[in-house]
Amino acid sequence: MKRMRSKTLLPALSTILLAGGAFAEDNLTKLGQFKTTGVTEFTTIAQDAPAANSIRNILRSIELPPGFTIDLYALVPDARHMAMAPQGTALFVGTKKEKVWVVMDRDGDNIGDEVKDFAPSLTFDIPNGVAFSDDGFLFIAERNRVMMYPAAEFFHESPDVVAVPIVPQGSLIPVEEESYNHTARVIKVGPDNKLYISLGQPFNVAPPEKLALYNETGIGGIIRMDRDGSNREVYTYGVRNSVGHDFNPANGELWWTDNQVDGMGDLIPPGELNRQTEMGQHFGHPWYGGGNVRTNEYRGQDVPVEVVMPVVEMDAHAADLGMSFYTGDMFPAKYHGGIFSAQHGSWNRTDPIGARVMFTGVNPDGSVGETMVFASGWLNKNGEYDGRPVDVAQMKDGSILVSDDFANAIYRITYAN
Numbered sequence: 472m473k474r475m476r477s478k479t480l481l482p483a484l485s486t487i488l489l490a491g492g493a494f495a496e497d498n499l500t501k502l503g504q505f506k507t508t509g510v511t512e513f514t515t516i517a518q519d520a521p522a523a524n525s526i527r528n529i530l531r532s533i534e535l536p537p538g539f540t541i542d543l544y545a546l547v548p549d550a551r552h553m554a555m556a557p558q559g560t561a562l563f564v565g566t567k568k569e570k571v572w573v574v575m576d577r578d579g580d581n582i583g584d585e586v587k588d589f590a591p592s593l594t595f596d597i598p599n600g601v602a603f604s605d606d607g608f609l610f611i612a613e614r615n616r617v618m619m620y621p622a623a624e625f626f627h628e629s630p631d632v633v634a635v636p637i638v639p640q641g642s643l644i645p646v647e648e649e650s651y652n653h654t655a656r657v658i659k660v661g662p663d664n665k666l667y668i669s670l671g672q673p674f675n676v677a678p679p680e681k682l683a684l685y686n687e688t689g690i691g692g693i694i695r696m697d698r699d700g701s702n703r704e705v706y707t708y709g710v711r712n713s714v715g716h717d718f719n720p721a722n723g724e725l726w727w728t729d730n731q732v733d734g735m736g737d738l739i740p741p742g743e744l745n746r747q748t749e750m751g752q753h754f755g756h757p758w759y760g761g762g763n764v765r766t767n768e769y770r771g772q773d774v775p776v777e778v779v780m781p782v783v784e785m786d787a788h789a790a791d792l793g794m795s796f797y798t799g800d801m802f803p804a805k806y807h808g809g810i811f812s813a814q815h816g817s818w819n820r821t822d823p824i825g826a827r828v829m830f831t832g833v834n835p836d837g838s839v840g841e842t843m844v845f846a847s848g849w850l851n852k853n854g855e856y857d858g859r860p861v862d863v864a865q866m867k868d869g870s871i872l873v874s875d876d877f878a879n880a881i882y883r884i885t886y887a888n
Contacts, residue, residue, distance in 0.1 A: 498592045502634045510592035510630045516546055526880050529857045533848040544883040545574045545583030550874040552793055553864040554601040556624035565601040567655055573627050591630045600658035612656035612668050615649055616640045637700035644690055653712040662723040669693050671712035675733055676768045677757040709754040715793040722837050724748055728791035731761025737820050740764035742785035752779045782839040789825035790815035793862025799869025802886050809833050813860035826850040826859050
């Protein structure tokens with residue numbers, strides 16, 4: 472199949488986007504009828520670009536516990552949340568732009584050797600959230616739509632794929648609530664075989680006149696629905712902007728990170744790692760800005776809900792994003808059943824902090840253990856970012872992958888005794 476590099480396709484892609492939504496909807500209709508769209512080209516990303524060597528040089532400065540090694544896995548533009556296909560043949564990578572990427576390791580050397588866009592006949596709108604079900608269905612959560620792609624692990628070899636809008640465009644949130652802020656959705660398939668989707672609220676602190684609507688629709692929370700989009704309900708309340716969640720494989724409980732209120736100073740409020748033990752719990756926003764720190768906007772007011780406080784308070788403004796429970800056996804026993812989470816790094820702090828991977832232990836009874844820095848060094852000695860981790864995913868061999876939307880890369884971390 473003929474392939475072209477990114478720069479070659481930019482004019483054509485611009486023409487497609489200017490044509491408006493009609494083109495995308497027409498192609499979606501064709502795909503639903505198992506018809507071809509006429510799109511034949513992929514955008515491919517060269518893996519031998521000069522940036523690869525520059526990133527490898529930066530990785531020499533990354534600090535890890537003894538026995539661990541970090542390497543470049545693939546060059547992936549705007550790499551955000553990741554989903555490894557069930558049979559391990561392909562990694563799907565979401566972005567905050569208009570692409571979902573597929574990374575292939577065809578020669579089995581644990582380095583991505585082919586990166587191309589998924590379903591190029593479709594137009595995506597902030598397709599940050601990607602998730603697979605165990606039986607091979609890919610779900611992609613966009614700004615205001617959720618799509619399902621059967622057998623994407625194998626059908627991605629064609630530019631035309633089966634595409635099913637389980638939450639049609641404009642139906643995930645009210646259209647009038649669409650925003651440019653806090654639009655990176657995260658989606659996971661829960662142990663109950665339902666979809667869990669985070670819906671960040673668009674304000675720094677949600678105003679009173681929005682609270683009823685947000686409670687009803689799940690904005691500023693996490694919603695749950697069946698895999699066909701039916702039986703939607705609000706599972707979690709009081710979230711500011713969660714961009715990472717996963718389920719404890721030991722007991723099925725939902726854990727998630729939350730980015731907290733800006734503009735309150737360098738040291739407050741803390742970032743959060745939360746443990747949810749039942750449906751309907753409230754985690755404090757907008758009355759709390761993070762941890763037990765009250766927001767200026769609601770200070771002094773009675774809190775009308777029972778609030779569940781975070782199990783871990785992270786450094787303020789470190790921007791805790793993607794997280795994943797570790798279920799592999801490559802790493803030492805202390806990491807088994809714990810959480811690896813990515814800190815994107817601060818933008819609103821006098822002395823920058825973050826840009827690292829954290830580890831939080833989880834005890835056999837489901838309670839939280841110790842939190843520590845696992846991988847650091849992307850924030851260099853000059854206080855500049857050489858990378859900004861976003862998400863953590865596990866490979867079948869027990870190694871972990873870390874995405875980075877600043878360096879446009881994915882890293883692989885391994886352990887050798």
